[in-house]
Amino acid sequence: MGAALPKQLLEVAGKPVLQHTLEAFDRSPVVDRIVLVMAEGHHEAAWTIAKAANVTKLSAVIAGGATRAGSSLAAVRWALAQPGVGPEARLLLHDAARMLVTGRIIADVVAALDDCAAVTAAVPSSDTVVETDGDRIAAVPDRSRLARVQTPQGFRLGLIAAAHEAAAADPGFTPTDDCSVVLRYRPDVPVRTVAGSDRNLKVTGPDDLAIAEALLRRA
Numbered sequence: 585m586g587a588a589l590p591k592q593l594l595e596v597a598g599k600p601v602l603q604h605t606l607e608a609f610d611r612s613p614v615v616d617r618i619v620l621v622m623a624e625g626h627h628e629a630a631w632t633i634a635k636a637a638n639v640t641k642l643s644a645v646i647a648g649g650a651t652r653a654g655s656s657l658a659a660v661r662w663a664l665a666q667p668g669v670g671p672e673a674r675l676l677l678h679d680a681a682r683m684l685v686t687g688r689i690i691a692d693v694v695a696a697l698d699d700c701a702a703v704t705a706a707v708p709s710s711d712t713v714v715e716t717d718g719d720r721i722a723a724v725p726d727r728s729r730l731a732r733v734q735t736p737q738g739f740r741l742g743l744i745a746a747a748h749e750a751a752a753a754d755p756g757f758t759p760t761d762d763c764s765v766v767l768r769y770r771p772d773v774p775v776r777t778v779a780g781s782d783r784n785l786k787v788t789g790p791d792d793l794a795i796a797e798a799l800l801r802r803a
Contacts, residue, residue, distance in 0.1 A: 590622075590623065590626060591681055591787055591788075591793075592605075592622070592680045592681060593626065593629060593633075594787075594793065596683065596787075596793055596796050596797050596800065597796075597797050597800040597801060599637075600633050601680065601681060601683045601787055601796075602620075602630060602633055602680055602683075603633050603634075603636075603637050603639075604683035604684070604800075605678070605680045605681075605682065605683045605685065606618065606620070606633070606634055606637065606639045606642065607637055607639065608683075608685050608686070608687065608690070609641065609676075609678070609685075609690065610637075610639045610640060610641045610642070611687065612687050612690045612691065613691075614690060614691050614694040614695075615641060615676070615690065615694075616641070617641050617642075617643040618639070618641045618642045618643060619642075619643055619644045619645075619646060619659055619662050619663070620634075620642060620644070620645045620646070620680070621645075621646055621647070621648040621655045621656075621658055621659050622645055622646075622647070622648060622680075623647070623648060624647045627645045627647075630645045631645060644662060646658055646659070646662055651758070652759070652760070652761075653748065653751055653752070653758070653759045653762075653765065654752070656677055656744075656748055656762050656765075657748040657749070657751075657752055659675075659677065660675065660741070660744055660745045660748050661745070663675055663741055663745075664741065664745055669741065670741070670742075671740065671741055671742025671743075671745070672740055672741070672742065673740070673741040674694060674697045674738060674739075674740065674741070675738065675739050675740075675741045675744060676690070676693060676694070676736040676737070676738045677735065677736060677737050677738075677739070677744075677762045678735045678736040678737075679735045679786055681786050681787040681788065682734065682735055682784055682785065682786050682787075683787060683796060684781075684783045684784055684785060684796060684799060684800070685735075685736065685784050686781060686783070686784070689705050689734075689736070689778070689779075689780060689781060689784060690736060692705070692778040692779065693705060693736050693737070693738040693778055694738060696738065696776050696778050697738050697739075697740065699776075700774060700775075700776045701739060701740040701743045701773055702737075702738070702739050702740075702743060702744070702763060702766045702773055702774070702775040702776065703737065703738045703739075703775065703776040703777070703778060704733050704734070704735070704736075704737040704738075704761075704763045704775065704776075704777055704778075705733075705734040705735065705736060705737070705777070705778055705779070705780035705781075705784065706731040706732060706733050706734060706777040706778070706779075706780050707731060707732050707734065707779070707780045707781065707782060707784075708728075708730070708731050708732075709727055709730040709731060709732055711727075712724065712727055713725060713727065713730055731777060732780075733761060733763065734780040734781075734784050734786075735761075737761065737762045737763050739762070739766070743766065743770060743773060744762060744765070744766065746769070746770070747765045747766045747768075747769045747770055748762075748765055750765075750769040751765045751768070751769065763775045783799055
């Protein structure tokens with residue numbers, strides 16, 4: 585992003601990115617509590633944002649790891665340590681930078697966990713995606729079988745905890761999302777998809793901030 589602040593603290597349509605995301609989960613009737621994983625130097629800012637927005641479900645702000653997987657593992661361990669929370673509890677892992685997530689997507693991911701132990705939001709690929717070898721196209725996979733994975737991703741807590749603990753002990757694997765951890769260490773467990781949305785974009789660069797602002801102002 586090239587900004588002095590983490591992208592989650594940058595403003596879009598008059599609110600920090602993080603506030604938009606927290607509000608989406610706070611108003612969801614299927615979400616009981618929220619734990620926020622952030623770099624330690626920004627915990628106070630996160631609490632200030634949550635309190636100003638009257639986010640009532642935020643239970644904790646905890647330190648993340650050096651990698652995405654490390655941050656997910658921190659959240660999983662926090663959840664397992666909570667009184668009355670067992671391995672069958674439902675856990676959603678979400679990129680705070682996906683600030684336009686909708687209540688429908690959140691509810692659909694949670695509902696899917698009635699029948700499966702791992703699920704992700706995803707949208708069909710509208711682009712032709714190719715495999716490359718250097719600067720040459722090596723293969724063109726069938727686009728009808730390709731999808732772009734989003735978050736939230738939902739899991740039964742015991743499953744994702746065991747998978748992430750295995751990933752933490754495997755220096756040869758660098759996961760890019762949480763479902764890939766399940767696919768690697770529990771290949772016997774199917775990972776289901778539910779419909780995401782093209783609006784559920786991940787704020788990564790300055791152009792994404794502008795797109796998100798336009799979508800919010802048009803809504």
